[in-house]
Amino acid sequence: MTRLMTLQEMFKRYRRPGDVVFALVFLAFSLFLLLNLKSQLVWKDGLILGKQPALWPTIAVIGMTCLAFLHWLSSALSPRIYGRLAEMTFWAKSCEYVIWFMAYIYGVKYYGYLPMTIVLAVVLGIRVGFRSWRSVMMLILFAVVVVVVFKSMLQVNIPGGALYDYLPGAVRSFALTYL
Amino acid sequence: MEDFLSAFTLLADWKVFFALLVGSIGGAIIGAIPGVGPAIAIAILLPATFSFEPIVGLTMLLGIYGSSMYGGSIPAILINTPGTAVNALTTYDGYPMTKRGEGRRALSLAYSASFFGAILSIICLILMAPVLAKVAPYFGSREIFFAAFLGILLVVLAHRGQIFAAGMLAMFGILLNSVGFESVTYSERFTFGQSWLRGGVNLIVVVLGLFALSQAFLLLTEKNKSPDSELISGSLFDGMKESWLYKRVATVGAGFGVLMGVIPGVGEFTAQFFSYSHARANSKKPDEFGKGSPEGLIASESANNAVPAAAMIPLLALGIPGEALTAMMLSVFYVHNVIPGPQLFQNKMDFVLALYLALIIINVIVFVFLLFSTNLLIKAIQIPTRLLGVMILILSLVGVYSLRNSFVDCGMAAGFGVFGLILKRLNLPIVPIILGMVLGNIMDVKLRSAMARVKTPYDFVDGRPIAMILVGIIVLVILLHLRTLWNEYKIEKSKHAAK
Numbered sequence: 001m002t003r004l005m006t007l008q009e010m011f012k013r014y015r016r017p018g019d020v021v022f023a024l025v026f027l028a029f030s031l032f033l034l035l036n037l038k039s040q041l042v043w044k045d046g047l048i049l050g051k052q053p054a055l056w057p058t059i060a061v062i063g064m065t066c067l068a069f070l071h072w073l074s075s076a077l078s079p080r081i082y083g084r085l086a087e088m089t090f091w092a093k094s095c096e097y098v099i100w101f102m103a104y105i106y107g108v109k110y111y112g113y114l115p116m117t118i119v120l121a122v123v124l125g126i127r128v129g130f131r132s133w134r135s136v137m138m139l140i141l142f143a144v145v146v147v148v149v150f151k152s153m154l155q156v157n158i159p160g161g162a163l164y165d166y167l168p169g170a171v172r173s174f175a176l177t178y179l
Numbered sequence: 180m181e182d183f184l185s186a187f188t189l190l191a192d193w194k195v196f197f198a199l200l201v202g203s204i205g206g207a208i209i210g211a212i213p214g215v216g217p218a219i220a221i222a223i224l225l226p227a228t229f230s231f232e233p234i235v236g237l238t239m240l241l242g243i244y245g246s247s248m249y250g251g252s253i254p255a256i257l258i259n260t261p262g263t264a265v266n267a268l269t270t271y272d273g274y275p276m277t278k279r280g281e282g283r284r285a286l287s288l289a290y291s292a293s294f295f296g297a298i299l300s301i302i303c304l305i306l307m308a309p310v311l312a313k314v315a316p317y318f319g320s321r322e323i324f325f326a327a328f329l330g331i332l333l334v335v336l337a338h339r340g341q342i343f344a345a346g347m348l349a350m351f352g353i354l355l356n357s358v359g360f361e362s363v364t365y366s367e368r369f370t371f372g373q374s375w376l377r378g379g380v381n382l383i384v385v386v387l388g389l390f391a392l393s394q395a396f397l398l399l400t401e402k403n404k405s406p407d408s409e410l411i412s413g414s415l416f417d418g419m420k421e422s423w424l425y426k427r428v429a430t431v432g433a434g435f436g437v438l439m440g441v442i443p444g445v446g447e448f449t450a451q452f453f454s455y456s457h458a459r460a461n462s463k464k465p466d467e468f469g470k471g472s473p474e475g476l477i478a479s480e481s482a483n484n485a486v487p488a489a490a491m492i493p494l495l496a497l498g499i500p501g502e503a504l505t506a507m508m509l510s511v512f513y514v515h516n517v518i519p520g521p522q523l524f525q526n527k528m529d530f531v532l533a534l535y536l537a538l539i540i541i542n543v544i545v546f547v548f549l550l551f552s553t554n555l556l557i558k559a560i561q562i563p564t565r566l567l568g569v570m571i572l573i574l575s576l577v578g579v580y581s582l583r584n585s586f587v588d589c590g591m592a593a594g595f596g597v598f599g600l601i602l603k604r605l606n607l608p609i610v611p612i613i614l615g616m617v618l619g620n621i622m623d624v625k626l627r628s629a630m631a632r633v634k635t636p637y638d639f640v641d642g643r644p645i646a647m648i649l650v651g652i653i654v655l656v657i658l659l660h661l662r663t664l665w666n667e668y669k670i671e672k673s674k675h676a677a678k
Contacts, residue, residue, distance in 0.1 A: 015605075016604065016606055018601075018604070018605060019605050022601060036371075040368065040370070041366075041368055041369070042364075042367075044364050044366070047364070048630055050626045050629070050630035051364075051627050053361040053363065053364045053366045053368060054366075054368070056353060056356075056357045056619060057353075057357040057368050057369060059350075060350045060351070060353040060354035060615075061350075061354060063346065063347070063353075064347050064350040067343050067346040067347035067350060068343075068347045071343040071344050071347055087604065090400060091597070091600065091601055093400050094396040094397070094400045095597060096400075097395065097396045097399050097400065097568075097572065098396070098593045098596065100572070101395075101575070101589070101593050102590065104572075104576060105576060105580055105586065106586070108580065109586075117573055117576075120573060121569060121573060124399075124569050125566070125569050128399055128403070128566075128569065129403060129565060130563075130565070130566060130569075139566075142570060142573070146574060146577070150577045150581075154227050156230070156581040157581045157582075157584065158581050
C-alpha cells in the first residue's frame with residue numbers, strides 16, 4: 001500500500017483546471033486511432049521493417065496511446081482543481097473567433113483582400129471593444145498598411161477578389177495585382 | 180579567406196541589408212510586446228519569405244530570432260512581464276531593480292549582457308566552422324537518424340514534470356507528419372478515405388495554427404489588458420561600462436548558451452537556469468539574487484542571447500532543428516533547395532559564413548537601435564491585448580492563405596489554433612509537436628536510406644564511431660533519467676515512511 005501511495009505521489013503534478021478533460025479526450029482520440037491502425041495502414045509484403053510505410057505511424061499511435069494513458073493517470077491521481085466548466089466554456093468561447101477567421105478568408109475570395117481586411121479590422125475591433133473614432137481610424141490604417149506591405153510590395157500569393165472583375169479595365173488590373 | 184570574401188559578396192546586396200534591418204528592428208519590437216513573440220512573427224512571415232532569395236529570407240527570419248530576446252527584456256524589467264517566454268528569468272532581478280528606481284540601469288545592463296553573449300557565441304561559431312566542416316562528412320544517414328532520435332528524446336525529457344504530455348505531443352507530431360499519401364510505396368496513411376487528408380498535414384499550417392492563431396484566439400477571448408509603464412530618461416550607455424565589471428559572469432553565461440544551444444531540444448531555458456545557478460553559487464552576494472542583482476540579470480541575458488547562434492550549428496551541420504524557430508527556418512532552406520547538412524559545409528561554406536556574419540550585423544543593429552529607441556518600444560508594450568489579437572488574426576491570413584490559397588489549409592490552421600489555445604491555457608508544451616513533425620520526417624527518411632546498408636541491428640554502429648557515440652549518449656540520457664526517477668521515488672518513499 002505504501003508503495004502504491006508513493007507512486008501516486010510521484011505521478012502528481014502541477015495542473016490547471018480542465019487538464020483531466022483534455023487528458024481524457026486525447027486518450028480517447030489515441031484509442032480511436034489505435035483501433036483503426038489495421039484499416040488505415042498497409043504493411044507491404046517483402047519490405048523490411050525500416051522501409052515499411054506503416055512503421056512510423058504505428059510507433060506514433062502506440063506511443064501516443066501509452067503516454068496519453070499515463071498523462072490521464074497523473075491527472076486523475078492529482079488533487080481535483082475546481083473551475084473545469086469555466087475553463088471549458090473559455091475554450092468554447094474561442095470558437096467564435098474561428099468563425100470570424102473563416103468568414104474573413106471566405107470574404108477575401110469574393111470581395112477582395114483590401115476591402116475584407118478593412119471590414120474585418122473595423123467590425124472585429126468594434127466587437128472586442130475598440131469603438132472610439134481614434135481606434136477605428138487606427139484599425140483602418142493598420143489594415144491598409146498590411147495589404148500594401150504584403151500584397152502590393154511583397155506580392156504574396158493572395159488572389160484578387162471576384163468582385164474586382166466588375167471594376168473598369170485599368171482599375172481592375174491594378175486591383176487584381178496590388179489590392 | 181576565399182569563403183569569407185564570397186560571404187561578404189553575398190551580404191553586399193541592398194535586399195539583404197534591408198532584410199537584416201527589418202528583421203532585427205522588427206524582432207526587437209515584436210519581442211517587446213508581451214503576447215506576440217518571435218514564433219508568431221516567423222510563422223506569419225514564413226510563406227512570404229519563400230519568394231525571396233534564400234539569403235534574404237533567412238537573414239530576415241534570423242533577425243527576428245536573434246533580436247526578439249533583446250526586446251523581450253524591456254517588459255520583463257519594467258513591468259515584470261517577459262516579452263518572450265525566455266525572458267522569464269530576467270524578471271527575477273530586472274523588476275526589483277526597476278522598483279528601486281534603477282530601471283534604466285537594468286535595461287542598460289541587459290542590453291550589454293545580451294550583446295556580449297550573442298557576439299561571443301557567434302565568434303565561437305565562426306571558430307568552430309572549420310572543425311564542423313571536417314566532422315560533418317562523417318555524419319551519414321545512420322548518424323543523422325540517431326541525432327534526430329536524440330533530439331526528440333531531449334525535447335521530451337527537457338519538459339520536467341510534463342514528460343508524459345511532452346512525449347504524447349511529440350508522438351502526435353510524428354503522426355501528423357505521416358498522415359496522407361505516401362509516395363514511396365503508394366499507400367495511404369490515416370486518411371480515412373478523405374481526399375483533403377491525402378495531401379498530408381503541412382508543417383506551416385500547423386505552425387501558424389499552434390503559434391499565431393492560437394495566440395490571436397487567446398488574446399481575443401481573454402479580458403483586455405493594457406500594460407502601463409513609465410518612459411525612461413537618461414543615457415543607456417552607462418551600463419555598458421558597468422557590465423564590463425561582470426565580464427566573467429557574462430562569459431560563463433554565454434558559454435552555457437553556446438553549449439545548450441548546440442544540443443537539440445534544450446535551448447534557452449536550460450542555458451539560463453545553469454548560468455543563473457552558477458552565477459549565484461559563485462557570487463560574493465548570493466543573497467541579492469532574485470532581489471535585483473546585476474549579476475543575476477547579466478547571467479540570464481547573456482545565456483539566452485548566446486543560444487540563437489549556437490542553435491544554428493545542428494541546423495546547418497546536420498539539418499536538425501533544436502527548437503520550433505529553427506524548425507520553421509528549416510522549411511525556408513528546403514523551399515529553396517538549399518539542404519542543410521554535411522554537404523552544405525563542404526559545398527556552400529560561403530553561405531554558412533554569410534549567415535554567421537549576418538548574425539553579427541543583426542546584433543549591432545539591434546543594440547544601437549535599443550540604445551536610442553527604448554522609449555518607442557515602451558509605447559509598443561502599452562498596446563491593448565485585444566487589439567493585438569485583431570492584428571495577429573489579420574496577419575495570420577497572410578501566412579496561411581498565401582501558402583496554397585486553400586480553404587482546407589485555413590480550416591486546419593484554425594483547428595490547430597483552438598488546439599494550441601487549449602495547450603497554452605493548460606500550460607502544456609507546443610514545441611514537441613513541431614519537433615515531432617520535423618524530426619519524425621528526418622528519422623523516417625534517414626532510416627529508409629540507412630536500411631539499404633543495414634542487415635542486422637549491429638550494422639547500425641559497426642565501423643561508425645559517431646553512430647556509436649550517439650547511441651552511447653542516448654543510452655546514458657535514458658539511464659540518467661531513470662536514475663533521477665528512482666531517486667525521486669526513494670525520496671517520496673522516505674517521506675511516507677516518516678509520516
